Amino acid sequence: MKVGILALQGAFREHKKAIENLGHTALEIRLPEHLEGIDGLIIPGGESTTIGKLMVEYSLLEPIRELGQQGKPIMGTCAGAVLLAKNIDGSDQPRLGLMDIAVIRNGFGRQVDSFEEDLEIDALGDQPFKAVFIRAPYITDVSPQVGILSKIDDTRIVLVRQGSFLACAFHPELTDDSRIHQYFFNMIEEIKNKF
């Protein structure tokens, strides 16, 4: 499987490692022509405003949005989840807006409030997932088409899937637990087999 990683800014190296550890090929995407032939795309953590501006500047926003609309699987982690959201609280920053979710940036507070937490994620089995939240957003609202996979305190949504899209408020690329990446690769397989 060939998985693209948007490599404009942020933690794209860690995603690359996670992809390769699972035996797949990772391609760094910096320009529109790099998008050719990928089976899925990961948008990493980083600064969502920086990544959004560079996507506009280097003509990546439209082509990626089109790929998404055609059904190409996309996973966004942290800043990537923000960029996938239709609604970003109090911000008019550039975004893909592919998912019917509303997010609040830095929802858990500043860096001193960043944290690690064991999350219950039924879709990944009984074992809790050690999740790293760094100046993380959370999802405040979802449309009925969106499946909620994990929450904190029953109110703050941190992992959701809508069809071929997966949005994750934390950083699965910073831990050795590969289950979220595996979940995304299973999504790619499942969607590929449908066509």
Add this chain to the structure above:
Amino acid sequence: MSEKGTIKVKTGLAEMLKGGVIMDVTTPEQAKIAEEAGACAVMALERVPADIRAAGGVARMADPTIVKRIMETVTIPVMAKARIGHFVEARILEELGADYIDESEVLTPADEDYHIDKKDFKVPFVCGARNLGEALRRIGEGAAMIRTKGEPGTGNIVEAVRHMRKVMSEIRKIQNMPKDELMTAAKEMQAPYELVLQVKELGKLPVVNFAAGGIATPADAALMMQLGSDGVFVGSGIFKSNNPAVRAKAIVAAVTHYNEPKILAEISTDLGEAMPGLEISSIEPHERMQERGW
């Protein structure tokens, strides 16, 4: 059970800053320009290094009002500088909610022997280094991010290049060294042995490593990236140039596309005057900021 201030969370923020530009700003207006240009973080200061150098005297932590106003203005992370060894300035910045503290040689050191015990803080620290031993000593004290020292406020890239090349070549040496020589290497570099082992295993520093001290143009930024930096700090280079907004945007693009000469040529065009530069030999050795700290 949620855990705050862990090493994972501290080094993790630096991981998120990679491939980005951290810009020195002294006012909310400048912070806004930096954010609009695509900075991944800003450093809130009272004066940029070039002005600190020109003013002389003792340079201290910025007034909390400046840090707070900048924090209110932008949504990207806000860093601030504390003097080397001044753990009370660091406590104040932590209390204000700064996202990262730079224990920085740009300010006048408060302690000539001891750096801050950075493990004792919830907020992460970045520290300057000129070589691998210095970087590993700071990491040993709890720094979650390293940057080359370069020579701040000069607009002259030569020292940043020297320090980055030095760190990278020392890492390569450690990588190729048989295990039984590592303890002696640690002793000679005055670095914690466990961290030397980690460098051998990883083939890189155990934390993110940025370039700083003298970056004035997009080409300077791309040069540092090609030499192995994870990102860059630009101090005086942006707001001491005559067109900060345009230059800031060009440096951001240069860090993303550091390996694309065609894009670098485009973004280097029509930027206006860069900051005036300083020849290193014109600065007396005792006035060089890189000599501060050990």
